[in-house]
Amino acid sequence: MWIIAFLLIMGLGDLGFGQRYSQFQWLSHLRGRHRYVSWRAEDAECPLECDCPSAYPTAMYCHDRNLQHVPYVPSHIKYVYLQHNQISSIQDGVFDNATNLVWVVLFNNQLESDKIGKNLFSKLRNLERLLLEHNQLTRVPPNLPQSIRDLRLAHNRISKIPSGSFEGMTNLTSLQLQANVLEDVRGAFKGLKSLTVLDMRKNKLKKIPNSLPEGLQQLYLEFNEIESLPARFLTVLPKLQFVRLAHNKLSDRGLPADVFNTSTLVELDLSFNKLDKIPFVHRNLENLYLQANRIKEFSLSSFCSTVDMTNFSKMRMLRLDGNQLSAKDIPSEAAYCLRHVASVDV
Numbered sequence: 001m002w003i004i005a006f007l008l009i010m011g012l013g014d015l016g017f018g019q020r021y022s023q024f025q026w027l028s029h030l031r032g033r034h035r036y037v038s039w040r041a042e043d044a045e046c047p048l049e050c051d052c053p054s055a056y057p058t059a060m061y062c063h064d065r066n067l068q069h070v071p072y073v074p075s076h077i078k079y080v081y082l083q084h085n086q087i088s089s090i091q092d093g094v095f096d097n098a099t100n101l102v103w104v105v106l107f108n109n110q111l112e113s114d115k116i117g118k119n120l121f122s123k124l125r126n127l128e129r130l131l132l133e134h135n136q137l138t139r140v141p142p143n144l145p146q147s148i149r150d151l152r153l154a155h156n157r158i159s160k161i162p163s164g165s166f167e168g169m170t171n172l173t174s175l176q177l178q179a180n181v182l183e184d185v186r187g188a189f190k191g192l193k194s195l196t197v198l199d200m201r202k203n204k205l206k207k208i209p210n211s212l213p214e215g216l217q218q219l220y221l222e223f224n225e226i227e228s229l230p231a232r233f234l235t236v237l238p239k240l241q242f243v244r245l246a247h248n249k250l251s252d253r254g255l256p257a258d259v260f261n262t263s264t265l266v267e268l269d270l271s272f273n274k275l276d277k278i279p280f281v282h283r284n285l286e287n288l289y290l291q292a293n294r295i296k297e298f299s300l301s302s303f304c305s306t307v308d309m310t311n312f313s314k315m316r317m318l319r320l321d322g323n324q325l326s327a328k329d330i331p332s333e334a335a336y337c338l339r340h341v342a343s344v345d346v
């Protein structure tokens with residue numbers, strides 16, 4: 001009985017706080033407090049809204065609870081999970097005492113750029129992973145810590161990235177920007193020495209971004225509006241292995257003659273474009289996707305300019321279905337050149 005009375009008193013004392021919650025949330029709030037009472041011995045600093053299990057003393061779990069605000073993050077916390085809530089605004093200072101944070105997980109919230117403090121993340125010198133996908137951001141948050149390795153901004157409403165947005169982020173390895181409304185990114189990626197994966201699928205790009213980092217290994221640009229490729233775009237990216245350009249507006253005219261003549265490329269996806277010809281590709285290429293174009297001719301010289309015992313294509317996967325080709329268009333010499341291809345779909 002005294003427990004119930006205690007809970008009621010605590011609940012009343014908390015009215016101001018409770019008003020931010022909808023009708024039934026007071027119940028889960030009280031339950032949270034009940035749990036807190038029993039957990040207090042373990043972690044006195046854990047906010048009521050969250051769980052701080054003693055088995056993971058540096059983690060704080062606050063996901064899936066209809067939160068509208070970020071709770072206080074104690075300074076010993078390294079991993080904070082705030083995904084699947086209704087957080088739309090976060091003021092500067094909220095994370096200022098939590099300088100040990102390594103991961104901040106905020107995906108699936110309602111974050112708006114105008115409601116995020118300009119220096120919200122700036123003091124988090126140990127931050128490595130910032131997950132902000134599925135929010136309503138229109139800009140890359142300013143003053144991001146240079147320590148970030150994994151930055152996810154996919155499924156937002158970002159239309160521009162001013163150069164300097166990622167300045168000094170020399171440890172950034174993976175940048176996810178897919179499903180935004182980006183038209184132009186200018187030189188935003190310059191100097192990202194460690195960047196290996198850049199995902200910009202489902203945007204409104206009309207050309208390949210300028211100044212892509214030299215260490216890039218995977219470039220995803222499907223579902224954009226790219227019509228042409230710059231001539232030396234791949235030669236300046238000596239580590240690039242995977243290039244995906246499916247569902248763009250590429251035509252033969254937009255492809256400089258030897259744009260794919262680069263020995264490092266392993267996979268090239270050009271499916272669902274407007275190509276009439278098979279472009280010349282380097283012998284080292286292993287996977288080539290050309291389905292759903294307008295190709296009428298099978299040009300063996302696109303894969304092998306000469307064929308002999310030692311010199312042939314490393315191609316394994318070749319897709320040509322959804323074009324204007326049939327099996328009889330493939331010459332018999334193709335079997336020598338494309339000797340690692342198990343079957344060609346036409």
Ligand SMILES: *[C@@H]1O[C@H](CO)[C@@H](O)[C@H](O)[C@H]1NC(C)=O
Nearest residue numbers: 072073075093094095096097
């Ligand atoms: C940060 O910690 C200091 C000292 O522990 C405290 O006075 C201050 O209120 C804290 N700031 C926030 C935003 O919680």
Ligand SMILES: *[C@@H]1O[C@H](CO)[C@@H](O)[C@H](O)[C@H]1NC(C)=O
Nearest residue numbers: 125146147148168169170171
């Ligand atoms: C990048 O990572 C290295 C090695 O982990 C670390 O020493 C360095 O401080 C990091 N750089 C920044 C800007 O945080």
Ligand SMILES: *[C@@H]1O[C@H](CO)[C@@H](O)[C@H](O)[C@H]1NC(C)=O
Nearest residue numbers: 257258259261262280282305
């Ligand atoms: C491909 O590049 C090599 C040098 O890297 C060159 O010798 C060759 O002629 C080029 N082939 C085509 C078709 O551009």
Ligand SMILES: *[C@@H]1O[C@H](CO)[C@@H](O)[C@H](O)[C@H]1NC(C)=O
Nearest residue numbers: 283304305306308310311312
């Ligand atoms: C294979 O053919 C290419 C292009 O004709 C040539 O540059 C290369 O030297 C040849 N390699 C060998 C091992 O014959």
